[in-house]
Amino acid sequence: MKENKVLSSVKDEELIKIRRDQMIKGALTLFKEKGFHRTTTREIAKESGFSIGTLYEYIRTKEDVLYLVCDSIHGEVKKRLEAVVDVKKPTIENFCNVITSFFRLMDDMQEEILILYQEVKSLSKETRSAVLQKEREMASMLEDAIRTCLPHELPKQDITLLANNLLIQGHMWGFRRWMLQKEFTLEDYIEKQLKFALVAMGIESSTKIGEG
Amino acid sequence: MKENKVLSSVKDEELIKIRRDQMIKGALTLFKEKGFHRTTTREIAKESGFSIGTLYEYIRTKEDVLYLVCDSIHGEVKKRLEAVVDVKKPTIENFCNVITSFFRLMDDMQEEILILYQEVKSLSKETRSAVLQKEREMASMLEDAIRTCLPHELPKQDITLLANNLLIQGHMWGFRRWMLQKEFTLEDYIEKQLKFALVAMGIESSTKIGEG
Amino acid sequence: MKENKVLSSVKDEELIKIRRDQMIKGALTLFKEKGFHRTTTREIAKESGFSIGTLYEYIRTKEDVLYLVCDSIHGEVKKRLEAVVDVKKPTIENFCNVITSFFRLMDDMQEEILILYQEVKSLSKETRSAVLQKEREMASMLEDAIRTCLPHELPKQDITLLANNLLIQGHMWGFRRWMLQKEFTLEDYIEKQLKFALVAMGIESSTKIGEG
Amino acid sequence: MKENKVLSSVKDEELIKIRRDQMIKGALTLFKEKGFHRTTTREIAKESGFSIGTLYEYIRTKEDVLYLVCDSIHGEVKKRLEAVVDVKKPTIENFCNVITSFFRLMDDMQEEILILYQEVKSLSKETRSAVLQKEREMASMLEDAIRTCLPHELPKQDITLLANNLLIQGHMWGFRRWMLQKEFTLEDYIEKQLKFALVAMGIESSTKIGEG
DNA sequence: GATGAATGAGTGTTCATTCAT
DNA sequence: TATGAATGAACACTCATTCAT
Numbered sequence: 001m002k003e004n005k006v007l008s009s010v011k012d013e014e015l016i017k018i019r020r021d022q023m024i025k026g027a028l029t030l031f032k033e034k035g036f037h038r039t040t041t042r043e044i045a046k047e048s049g050f051s052i053g054t055l056y057e058y059i060r061t062k063e064d065v066l067y068l069v070c071d072s073i074h075g076e077v078k079k080r081l082e083a084v085v086d087v088k089k090p091t092i093e094n095f096c097n098v099i100t101s102f103f104r105l106m107d108d109m110q111e112e113i114l115i116l117y118q119e120v121k122s123l124s125k126e127t128r129s130a131v132l133q134k135e136r137e138m139a140s141m142l143e144d145a146i147r148t149c150l151p152h153e154l155p156k157q158d159i160t161l162l163a164n165n166l167l168i169q170g171h172m173w174g175f176r177r178w179m180l181q182k183e184f185t186l187e188d189y190i191e192k193q194l195k196f197a198l199v200a201m202g203i204e205s206s207t208k209i210g211e212g
Numbered sequence: 213m214k215e216n217k218v219l220s221s222v223k224d225e226e227l228i229k230i231r232r233d234q235m236i237k238g239a240l241t242l243f244k245e246k247g248f249h250r251t252t253t254r255e256i257a258k259e260s261g262f263s264i265g266t267l268y269e270y271i272r273t274k275e276d277v278l279y280l281v282c283d284s285i286h287g288e289v290k291k292r293l294e295a296v297v298d299v300k301k302p303t304i305e306n307f308c309n310v311i312t313s314f315f316r317l318m319d320d321m322q323e324e325i326l327i328l329y330q331e332v333k334s335l336s337k338e339t340r341s342a343v344l345q346k347e348r349e350m351a352s353m354l355e356d357a358i359r360t361c362l363p364h365e366l367p368k369q370d371i372t373l374l375a376n377n378l379l380i381q382g383h384m385w386g387f388r389r390w391m392l393q394k395e396f397t398l399e400d401y402i403e404k405q406l407k408f409a410l411v412a413m414g415i416e417s418s419t420k421i422g423e424g
Numbered sequence: 425m426k427e428n429k430v431l432s433s434v435k436d437e438e439l440i441k442i443r444r445d446q447m448i449k450g451a452l453t454l455f456k457e458k459g460f461h462r463t464t465t466r467e468i469a470k471e472s473g474f475s476i477g478t479l480y481e482y483i484r485t486k487e488d489v490l491y492l493v494c495d496s497i498h499g500e501v502k503k504r505l506e507a508v509v510d511v512k513k514p515t516i517e518n519f520c521n522v523i524t525s526f527f528r529l530m531d532d533m534q535e536e537i538l539i540l541y542q543e544v545k546s547l548s549k550e551t552r553s554a555v556l557q558k559e560r561e562m563a564s565m566l567e568d569a570i571r572t573c574l575p576h577e578l579p580k581q582d583i584t585l586l587a588n589n590l591l592i593q594g595h596m597w598g599f600r601r602w603m604l605q606k607e608f609t610l611e612d613y614i615e616k617q618l619k620f621a622l623v624a625m626g627i628e629s630s631t632k633i634g635e636g
Numbered sequence: 637m638k639e640n641k642v643l644s645s646v647k648d649e650e651l652i653k654i655r656r657d658q659m660i661k662g663a664l665t666l667f668k669e670k671g672f673h674r675t676t677t678r679e680i681a682k683e684s685g686f687s688i689g690t691l692y693e694y695i696r697t698k699e700d701v702l703y704l705v706c707d708s709i710h711g712e713v714k715k716r717l718e719a720v721v722d723v724k725k726p727t728i729e730n731f732c733n734v735i736t737s738f739f740r741l742m743d744d745m746q747e748e749i750l751i752l753y754q755e756v757k758s759l760s761k762e763t764r765s766a767v768l769q770k771e772r773e774m775a776s777m778l779e780d781a782i783r784t785c786l787p788h789e790l791p792k793q794d795i796t797l798l799a800n801n802l803l804i805q806g807h808m809w810g811f812r813r814w815m816l817q818k819e820f821t822l823e824d825y826i827e828k829q830l831k832f833a834l835v836a837m838g839i840e841s842s843t844k845i846g847e848g
Numbered sequence: 849g850a851t852g853a854a855t856g857a858g859t860g861t862t863c864a865t866t867c868a869t
Numbered sequence: 870t871a872t873g874a875a876t877g878a879a880c881a882c883t884c885a886t887t888c889a890t
């Protein structure tokens with residue numbers, strides 16, 4: 001369903017999936033290395049294991065590849081996040097687990113997140129909207145995680161903001177790694193950010209902060 | 213002093229400054245519109261008000277323009293941030309003022325910040341380091357603002373993290389505007405983020421959150 | 425074998441040969457007219473019968489074209505020289521035939537030789553070495569022609585020098601044509617130079633000179 | 637008289653001479669290093685010790701510089717050759733001295749000669765003619781040297797050819813240095829070429845060749 | 849006379865895209 | 870369906886030349 005925006009002149013849906021997966025894998029490797037603009041379609045085709053002609057049987061423009069890659073990154077994040085969030089245990093402990101898992105996931109996918117930050121602007125307005133929609137869904141998932149575990153009510157805006165803060169704190173671990181990863185281990189980072197979040201949510205007393 | 217890394221074949225330092233300012237202004241306009249890669253050197257020259265030949269009298273490569281622009285953005289941010297932070301009144305009120313000013317500044321410079329996020333990767337390793345150094349300085353300024361106003365000690369890591377969080381929350385207002393600016397006014401946003409920060413710093417009790 | 429130093433992004437070896445032959449022919453025409461530096465790659469492409477894009481599918485830099493042309497000239501000279509020298513009849517008559525053929529060949533290829541004289545310096549050091557090596561082989565061929573037909577021993581250096589003299593006397597016919605071809609017919613030129621050579625080799629008595 | 641073909645907007649003849657001498661010196665240095673085409677007018681101006689604006693006060697086009705340089709080289713060769721040839725002693729010994737001096741001169745001016753061989757083609761037809769005329773004069777000087785010392789008559793063509801041969805043998809020492817200067821010392825080279833010349837002139841018996 | 853900033857046509861080279869096989 | 874040779878618009882950058890000061 002998700003890739004259907006991108007037209008292909010090939011009919012066999014199965015084949016389309018296979019080829020596009022090859023393509024996404026190949027392109028992702030290259031985008032991590034040199035970014036979207038510095039990567040040529042020829043390189044993508046080669047890295048994907050087929051010819052430039054074949055590449056263009058499955059996409060229409062180079063931008064399509066970028067969209068496919070962004071979409072795939074979001075898909076991967078969502079899939080892995082759902083696997084954790086899905087648990088409907090509204091406890092603080094569960095909240096902590098979700099957030100911890102989320103941060104670990106962000107650590108795992110640093111380079112992919114970086115691509116989203118740096119290359120989404122190269123998508124056309126239309127396509128970019130589709131990608132941003134995925135971002136909104138991601139925030140929603142965190143909002144749910146927050147809401148379901150709160151022992152007390154919190155204004156909607158606070159939840160939205162907390163979710164967004166946690167989201168970009170996850171991203172930040174990757175895109176400010178040159179600053180953070182020299183001063184924090186991942187575990188430190190998670191622990192501290194989690195504490196800040198809990199305090200902000202009115203769960204843990206602020207006096208505890210810094211005691212760990 | 214700051215632009216001296218970029219070589220010019222023109223000797224008149226005064227003139228270099230004038231032309232580079234024109235150039236930065238022109239390039240910034242274009243980069244906001246279409247990004248660095250989609251902007252041609254000819255367009256930069258034209259927008260700056262001179263010929264392509266003249267452009268190259270003041271820089272050596274297109275990347276130089278990007279560096280000049282990034283450097284100029286940082287310079288502007290720093291200048292305006294210093295004007296507020298400089299006040300050496302170690303009170304909580306002062307801290308709130310600094311952060312508020314900082315968020316307002318980030319609102320003002322949304323598009324510039326976006327450029328930093330998206331284009332710094334196009335700089336060469338060497339130049340990128342220089343730019344990231346400026347980022348570190350920015351974080352330091354916020355750390356100072358936090359430290360000087362705290363009524364009690366806080367672990368170094370906590371301060372670093374709080375500063376980084378505030379920093380990217382400021383950035384986020386711009387780069388996630390499609391999400392945040394539909395749900396928050398700038399004033400709301402500042403107020404909420406400030407409260408979260410104060411609580412995290414152990415200053416305001418968490419119970420107050422949401423009450424305002 | 426000889427053109428393998430120049431990389432092509434086209435895989436079909438047969439096609440590479442065809443296109444490069446077109447290219448060499450086109451470039452040679454232009455180089456004769458206006459020299460290497462004054463000829464643009466676009467002109468080469470056009471004269472060769474294909475687009476600038478296609479040109480660059482078969483070479484990597486403009487210098488490659490020059491190398492291909494120089495290499496081709498040497499190949500042609502060598503091929504045609506070998507056809508005559510190869511005869512292993514160690515007689516003076518044979519020597520005269522070889523030298524005569526060589527001078528005729530140089531007459532035929534005046535403009536090509538001129539290109540070698542004027543443009544080899546534009547090759548990179550590495551490539552230039554490869555071309556000079558061909559020059560050495562050419563001299564060797566003449567040395568062989570001299571050695572095999574001599575009725576008596578001659579010091580190695582004398583043979584080397586005689587070969588080099590004959591070689592550049594052949595070249596000179598072309599590059600000093602503005603002087604020589606107004607005063608000599610090709611036949612005169614050959615006859616005189618041959619006599620000088622024979623006398624120098626101690627074969628013909630010097631008293632004969634000027635008698636013919 | 638000689639440089640008058642090149643127009644200057646400066647009136648002071650004395651100054652023109654001074655500036656052009658600086659210019660020739662600077663340009664020559666650069667042409668030896670990187671050839672005419674790879675040298676920019678800016679570089680010439682800088683190496684000459686004045687600005688690009690001043691350069692263009694004394695010439696009209698870049699080609700003028702090349703002409704001035706070629707002309708200066710010829711002037712230098714002629715001046716130094718005349719100093720030797722001028723002696724009107726028609727002896728064989730004198731001939732040998734002249735030729736020896738000539739070869740030494742060619743050794744001295746290898747790089748200048750190389751420039752003549754490689755760059756004259758970049759002159760316009762008109763200017764080129766003027767330069768070739770100088771070449772003819774050079775040949776004439778050698779013809780004179782031959783003629784005056786011959787004990788017996790020789791056909792005009794023989795003299796012309798001998799002069800041309802000696803001339804380019806002198807040049808060859810420089811432009812084929814990669815081949816000759818590995819196998820011959822300058823003294824060897826002169827001695828051998830001189831012997832060949834004498835034999836060709838019917839002066840020394842051919843049996844002597846190789847005995848030295 | 850001297851300067852050097854300004855100009856813009858021109859250059860080598862790249863690369864997304866097409867299409868005949 | 871797959872291939873890869875062909876295309877040419879587009880790009881970053883250079884440099885001879887001019888001219889106001």
